[in-house]
Amino acid sequence: ATILAIESSCDETSASICKDGKILSNIIATQAVHEKYGGVVPELASRAHQQNIIPVVVEAILAAKVSKKDIEAVAFTRGPGLLGSLLVGTSFAKGFALALNVPLIEINHMHAHILAHFIDDPKPAFPFLCLTVSGGHTQIILVKDYFDIEIVGETTDDAAGEAFDKTAKILGLPYPGGPLVDKQARLGNPHAFNFPEPQIPGLNFSFSGLKTSILYFVRDHKKLDPDFVQNNMTDICASVQYRIVTILLNKLKKAAKQYNISHVAIAGGVSANSGLRDLLTETAAKENWQIYIPAFEYCTDNAAMIAIAGYYKYIHGDFVGQDVSPLARMDF
Numbered sequence: 001a002t003i004l005a006i007e008s009s010c011d012e013t014s015a016s017i018c019k020d021g022k023i024l025s026n027i028i029a030t031q032a033v034h035e036k037y038g039g040v041v042p043e044l045a046s047r048a049h050q051q052n053i054i055p056v057v058v059e060a061i062l063a064a065k066v067s068k069k070d071i072e073a074v075a076f077t078r079g080p081g082l083l084g085s086l087l088v089g090t091s092f093a094k095g096f097a098l099a100l101n102v103p104l105i106e107i108n109h110m111h112a113h114i115l116a117h118f119i120d121d122p123k124p125a126f127p128f129l130c131l132t133v134s135g136g137h138t139q140i141i142l143v144k145d146y147f148d149i150e151i152v153g154e155t156t157d158d159a160a161g162e163a164f165d166k167t168a169k170i171l172g173l174p175y176p177g178g179p180l181v182d183k184q185a186r187l188g189n190p191h192a193f194n195f196p197e198p199q200i201p202g203l204n205f206s207f208s209g210l211k212t213s214i215l216y217f218v219r220d221h222k223k224l225d226p227d228f229v230q231n232n233m234t235d236i237c238a239s240v241q242y243r244i245v246t247i248l249l250n251k252l253k254k255a256a257k258q259y260n261i262s263h264v265a266i267a268g269g270v271s272a273n274s275g276l277r278d279l280l281t282e283t284a285a286k287e288n289w290q291i292y293i294p295a296f297e298y299c300t301d302n303a304a305m306i307a308i309a310g311y312y313k314y315i316h317g318d319f320v321g322q323d324v325s326p327l328a329r330m331d332f
């Protein structure tokens, strides 16, 4: 089946066409308007989605070399995310499906981040563990089947992506800072400074303490040397990244032991991080894990992951009616 997929949960407007589980196009419009505010401004995001959605869908259809009447279903992100942003994608998907008289498929954005692993080969074998790390979430998921998944650990406060973005903000780097911290970190010494690892029971995470310790660290050093941050940027970024990544990997190791699973995946925007990818690869060699790392374009928000999730729902005939509405918070 040929499926059109729409993603609009945050600040990326994206459309993708997938045919029988193969991605034919994946067009992403990133919104630059938020940069000067140091974070996503919800009202501006919805307006940008409204401007972008039609050109992005048109481009996705053209790039896939299909015609509008080939489309047999429309999949869309129902949640979680910013309500105004989700409303644009949801309304567009409903209108499009109604006009073409084809079924609608609702997709959970976090579920799609995981199913992005089924776009390319090799595809993970069930059961596997997926560390989903993004701007709003940090979860360890036990994936038993495409639609049989269980959260076995999650953050009790900030998400890993937020920890990266807030670190960047403290260091005076622009938004979104995660990729910039990564870039600086590659040039620095990860053991230059020691940031504490929080002691959180079980498989849960906490990143708010780390944020506070970075804030005090910078404040105290600046008192002695006003240029401390500028002069030590690469080492600070490398040390913070090292701590975030070791917090993630230590819990992942614990989960793998607890569930006796050696198939391990990472997903979400932070899975693009070079430090995380490197340490996962290193850990896999020591622990004898089979690991799955998504292609860069499928880490951060994109509609291809919505399309692939839509494909598996299409096979199951799992459709929704025109009365569906978006959800800012949405469980699996």
Ligand code: ATP
Residues within 6 Å of the ligand: 009, 010, 080, 081, 109, 110, 113, 133, 134, 135, 136, 137, 160, 161, 162, 164, 165, 176, 177, 178, 179, 182, 268, 269, 270, 272, 273, 274, 299, 300, 301
């Ligand atoms: P969610 O998926 O939880 O709703 P989101 O959709 O905003 O949140 P994603 O697009 O999946 O999140 O990921 C964006 C996050 O990933 C941002 O916090 C960004 O800083 C972070 N990120 C992206 N690339 C990197 C990188 N190379 N290193 C560290 N963080 C990164």
Ligand code: MG
Residues within 6 Å of the ligand: 010, 011, 012, 301
């Ligand atoms: Mg984004």
Ligand code: FE
Residues within 6 Å of the ligand: 109, 113, 134, 135, 268, 269, 300, 301
């Ligand atoms: Fe996301």
